[in-house]
Each structure stands twice: as structure tokens, then as C-alpha cells.
Amino acid sequence: xxxxxxxxxxxxxxxxxxxxxHMITAIGDHVPTNTADAVVDAxxxxxxxxxxxxxxxxxxxxxxxxxxxCGPSAVHSIDDLARALRDxxxxxxxxxxxxxxxxxxxxxxxxxxxxxxxxxVRVQHRSGGLWVLNSKAIAERHLDASDxxxxxxxxxxxxxxADLPDLAEVGQQLLSYGVTGVTDATPDLEFAAMQHLAxxxxxxxxxxxxxxxxxxxxxTDPEVAQGPRKLLLHDHDLPTYDELAERVHEARTAxxxxxxxxxxxxxxxxxxxxxxxxxxxxxxxxxxxxxxxRDVYRTMRSLGVAVVTxxxxxxxxxxxxxxxxxxxxLECLYPYRSLLDAGVPVAASSDAPYGDVDPxxxxxxxxxxxxxxxxxxGRSEAVDAATALAGYLxxxxxxxxxxxxxxxxxxxxLCVLTPPxxxxxxxxSRSGQLVSPRG
Ligand SMILES: [Zn+2]
Numbered sequence: 001x002x003x004x005x006x007x008x009x010x011x012x013x014x015x016x017x018x019x020x021x022h023m024i025t026a027i028g029d030h031v032p033t034n035t036a037d038a039v040v041d042a043x044x045x046x047x048x049x050x051x052x053x054x055x056x057x058x059x060x061x062x063x064x065x066x067x068x069x070c071g072p073s074a075v076h077s078i079d080d081l082a083r084a085l086r087d088x089x090x091x092x093x094x095x096x097x098x099x100x101x102x103x104x105x106x107x108x109x110x111x112x113x114x115x116x117x118x119x120x121v122r123v124q125h126r127s128g129g130l131w132v133l134n135s136k137a138i139a140e141r142h143l144d145a146s147d148x149x150x151x152x153x154x155x156x157x158x159x160x161x162a163d164l165p166d167l168a169e170v171g172q173q174l175l176s177y178g179v180t181g182v183t184d185a186t187p188d189l190e191f192a193a194m195q196h197l198a199x200x201x202x203x204x205x206x207x208x209x210x211x212x213x214x215x216x217x218x219x220t221d222p223e224v225a226q227g228p229r230k231l232l233l234h235d236h237d238l239p240t241y242d243e244l245a246e247r248v249h250e251a252r253t254a255x256x257x258x259x260x261x262x263x264x265x266x267x268x269x270x271x272x273x274x275x276x277x278x279x280x281x282x283x284x285x286x287x288x289x290x291x292x293x294r295d296v297y298r299t300m301r302s303l304g305v306a307v308v309t310x311x312x313x314x315x316x317x318x319x320x321x322x323x324x325x326x327x328x329x330l331e332c333l334y335p336y337r338s339l340l341d342a343g344v345p346v347a348a349s350s351d352a353p354y355g356d357v358d359p360x361x362x363x364x365x366x367x368x369x370x371x372x373x374x375x376x377x378g379r380s381e382a383v384d385a386a387t388a389l390a391g392y393l394x395x396x397x398x399x400x401x402x403x404x405x406x407x408x409x410x411x412x413x414l415c416v417l418t419p420p421x422x423x424x425x426x427x428x429s430r431s432g433q434l435v436s437p438r439g
Contacts, residue, residue, distance in 0.1 A: 001432055004033045005416060008042040010406060017047060017406065017414070021432040024411045038434060040426055042416045049406055050180025050413025050430065051359050051392040054308045054399045055287055055349035057186045058206070059193065060128070061173075062165035064097050064353035071098030071126055073316065073372075078104035082115040085123075093137060096123035097353065102320055107132040109148025122157060126317075128354050129234075131157045152234060164196040171206040176438040177358055178424035180413030181209040181396055185259065185287060185351070187230040189214035198223035207429050209412060211396045217254035225396065228257035228283045233267045244274045257283030259308075263290040265329060272296055275303050285399060288351075289339075291329045297342040306345040306400045309334055311366035311388065312355045314378075318371025330377065336366060336388075337381045345400025347391035358438075360423040363388040385422045 003019045010017065016031035017024060033039045068088050075081045081096075081104055088094040094116065099107060112121050112134035120137035124130070131150045138145055141157070150157055174182065184197070194215055200206035201223045212219075213230035229251040233239065239247070251258045258275075262268040268291065275284060280303040286292075289307035292300075300307075314321070314334060321333060339346050348366055350357045366388040369377050393403035406414065416426035427435040 001038065001434075002036045003038045003040065003428065003432060003434065004031055004036040005040045005042050005047060005414070005426075005428075006031075006033065007044055008047040008416065009044055010047055014044070019411065019414065019428055019432050022410055022430065023432075024406060024408050027406065027408055040416065040434070042426070045419070045425060046417045047406065048389070048415050048417065049393055049404045049411065050415060050427070051178050051389075052181035052183070052209075052394070052396055052412075053174070053179050053349050053352070053357075053359060053392070054183045054347045054394075054396070055185045055310070056182055056352040056357070057128075057354070058167055058170055058182065058184050058197065058210075059165060059186065061170045061353045061357065062167055063095065065169055067095040067097040069098055070096040070103065070123055072100055072102050072320075074098070075103055078111075078115075085116050085121060088119075091119065093120040093122065093140075096121065098126045099123050099132075100126050100317075100320065107149075109134055109138065109146070112148060126354055133157070152232075164193060167197075167200045167206045171200070171208060173357060173438075175207050175427060175429055175435050177360065178413070178415035178427045178437065179208065179357075179359060179392075180427075180430050181211075183211040183213060183227060183349075183396055183399075185230055186212075186214045187232045187261075189216070191216060194219055194221070194224060204431065207431070209396065209430065213259045217256065226256070227396070228259040228285060229254070230287070231258050231260045233261050233271070235264050235267060238267055238270060241270065241274065244270060245278055248274055248278045252278070252281070257281050257285070259285045259287055261287045263288045265291045265293060268292060268296065272299050272303065272305075275305065280304055283397060288334075289346075290334055291332055292335050292339065293332045294338070297339065297344060300339075301343045306347065306398075307339055308347050308349050308399050309336060310351045310355050311336070311348050311362045311369075312350065314369050314371060315361075315365040316355065316372070318369075318375065318377050319373050321377065322371065322375060333377060335378065335381050336383050340383065340387070345394075345398075347394050347399035348388050349391075349399075359392055360421070363392075364421055385420065389422065 005017045018026040018031045121134040133148045198221045211225040211227040213227045215226040260271045285306045394401045413430045414428040415424040418425045424437040
């Protein structure tokens with residue numbers, strides 16, 4: 001399909017852009033429209049490359065689409081939770097996601113058994129790190145989990161529905177927001193999962209370019225880029241210094257950077273200490289950076305590590321942070337502006353399905369830093385929409401680096417923006433198809 005976007009603003013100048021499939025064929029004042037299959041009048045709006053979400057989980061997103069929402073935005077009490085689970089369609093296992101203690105306190109097998117006894121139920125904590133199963137779900141897996149709680153046990157828990165999910169709906173959902181590239185941050189993806197991803201990209205089922213932090217070291221299929229190696233630190237059971245240093249060494253041996261999950265002060269300190277000793281390489285990154293004290297900014301800058309943050313967490317979970325997070329940590333919770341000012345690259349991302357997938361909502365949240373009840377956390381850490389958007393425009397391999405630009409040649413999708421509050425008014429896919437965006 002040949003497409004021309006007229007009256008576009010590109011790098012602050014008016015212009016037209018011609019797109020033919022995977023290529024931008026012309027940019028300029030005199031782009032003819034008579035041979036185009038479609039003409040889009042941007043009415044003076046800015047046009048930017050397709051967005052790259054630097055941290056999400058594709059398989060978990062696909063699974064979440066068929067799941068019962070158990071988080072505070074959907075259910076508010078134990079009765080709500082019971083109703084939501086009992087109303088789940090079908091007669092197989094009920095999969096709940098997004099649970100947080102603010103709904104109905106800590107969950108265990110007994111609590112779930114009281115809610116649903118006749119069907120297997122498993123509910124995932126919104127941190128992604130804990131599954132709680134009822135007796136029937138435990139029995140089906142022959143699990144030895146007396147209280148029904150399985151920490152970081154995705155493989156154990158998943159065994160009943162081992163099929164890899166269809167990624168088409170996830171791909172279309174992302175595309176409708178103008179997201180044409182993603183970095184999957186799931187650690188240790190198996191070869192079969194990688195092949196499933198590569199096939200989905202090759203066939204167009206998944207219209208995004210994909211980088212996988214959990215790709216095996218010997219992964220070579222160019223359909224999915226390997227990316228830095230994801231290192232998941234268990235916050236309540238941190239590795240020793242030597243153990244983490246060994247894991248970083250292993251990544252270096254495989255000529256890979258590392259992407260280290262750091263949501264506590266301790267995990268960040270440990271990671272930075274190891275990187276200082278082992279030596280940082282281009283591409284090293286901190287996932288989340290939930291607690292970043294100012295006295296390490298200088299170290300981060302000299303190491304050259306980027307922070308991949310999630311602005312939506314304050315909007316979705318901020319009230320819980322205000323009650324649960326140590327006040328000492330609250331002062332340096334999910335910093336953004338101050339990191340940029342200190343010369344540390346930062347890129348926003350969704351962490352979907354654990355956070356809202358909508359990048360425009362994340363961009364707005366980054367400028368507000370408001371909790372669900374309207375309180376503010378770290379007002380001075382707010383960044384404007386252009387700054388947060390720039391993070392989504394930074395390349396997959398350089399989160400927070402210089403934004404990609406639209407040029408004649410191969411493109412990675414385009415978005416025509418709305419006037420503020422900024423969203424995608426029109427999306428062009430990587431293959432040059434017009435996509436109707438989500439409102
Ligand atoms: Zn994640």
C-alpha cells in the first residue's frame with residue numbers, strides 16, 4: 001500500500017511523508033499524492049517513529065487477556081474477589097492476575113478454597129513473583145505447597161497449561177497504541193518459547209520488532225534480537241556478591257550486557273558494586289530502578305547504565321507505596337527527572353501485564369506522578385510528555401539514548417500524534433499498513 005501523510009510536522013518543520021510498505025520513499029514539500037492508495041492529512045500534527053516499549057512480558061500479556069482481574073482497580077473486597085472468580089467463564093482452571101493485599105489481605109490456599117472449591121484456581125500477585133493456588137489446583141499439579149503459595153514458580157505453576165499462547169491479540173493491542181517494537185523482559189526463555197516468538201514475528205502475527213532479554217546465549221535467529229541478559233534478583237533472597245559477579249561474568253563470556261531487576265535499595269547497591277568491579281559494558285541496564293538514592297547517581301553515570309522505569313506504577317499503586325514503602329525509600333522512589341539531570345539515560349516502559357500497556361497513559365503519568373487517590377509522589381521527578389515520549393523513541397539497544405528519527409529508507413512504523421494530551425491519532429505499522437488507534 002502506498003500512503004502519503006500530508007501537513008505533517010517533522011522535527012518542528014512542515015512536510016509530507018510517503019510510505020510504501022516497509023520503506024519511507026520520500027519526505028519533503030512536493031510529495032505527490034495522486035498515485036497514493038491513501039492520503040492522511042495530519043493537520044499540522046507531529047509525526048514520530050513507532051514507539052518501543054523497553055520492558056514488557058509478551059507471554060504473560062497473552063495469558064492475562066484470558067484471566068480474571070483481581071487487582072484493586074477491578075475488585076475492592078473479598079466478596080468482589082469471590083464474585084469475580086466464580087463468574088469466570090468455562091469450567092477449567094480459573095486464572096486470576098494482579099492481586100494485591102489491599103483487596104482482601106494475604107491470600108493462601110484456605111482463603112481461595114473458601115472462595116472457590118469446585119474448580120482449580122490460581123491467582124498471581126501483581127508483582128508477578130507469587131502464585132497462590134487452591135486445593136484443587138495444587139492436587140492437579142501434585143505440588144507440595146501446603147499453604148498454596150509458590151514464589152517465582154512460573155514453570156511449576158504453568159505445567160498444566162503448557163501450550164504457548166497465541167500472540168496475535170497482544171500484537172494488535174500494542175499496535176493500536178502505536179507500539180511497533182518491544183523488549184520482552186522475561187528471564188530465561190526456553191528455546192521453544194523463542195521459536196514461538198520468532199515464528200510470530202516472521203508471520204506478522206506479532207507486528208512488532210522484538211528484543212528478548214531472556215533469549216538463550218546461543219540464540220542466533222535474527223527475527224528476535226537477543227538483547228542484554230536479564231538477571232532477576234529475588235528481592236527477599238538476594239544472591240551473594242560472588243554469585244551475582246559470577247552471573248555477570250557468564251553474560252560477558254557470551255558477549256552480552258546485563259539487564260538487572262532492581263526494585264530495592266539493596267539490590268541496586270549490590271548490582272552497582274558488582275558492575276564497578278566486573279566493569280560495565282554498553283547496553284547494561286537497570287530494570288525498574290524503584291529505589292535509587294541520589295548518592296549513587298554519579299556511579300551510575302560513570303558506569304553508563306540506563307534505567308528502564310515504569311511511570312504508571314505510581315498512578316496504579318502509589319497509594320500502596322505511601323503506606324507500605326519505608327519513608328526513607330519513598331524520597332527516591334522511581335526517580336526520572338533527577339536521573340536525566342544527572343546524565344543517567346532513562347526510558348519509560350509498561351512492564352505489561354503488571355502495568356498498564358498504554359504508553360500514552362504512561363507518558364501522562366510521568367508528568368503527573370499522582371496516585372489513584374490524587375496524592376503526589378516525588379513531584380520534582382515529573383517529566384514532560386516530550387521527554388517521556390523520547391524514551392519510547394530511543395532504540396531497543398539504547399534505552400534512553402538519542403531518539404530514532406524518520407528518514408527516507410526502512411522505517412519501524414509511524415505515529416501521527418494528537419494535540420496534547422498526546423496520543424496516537426493515526427498509526428502506520430512496520431509493514432506500512434494504516435491501523436486505527438485505540439482511544
Ligand atoms: Zn517485568
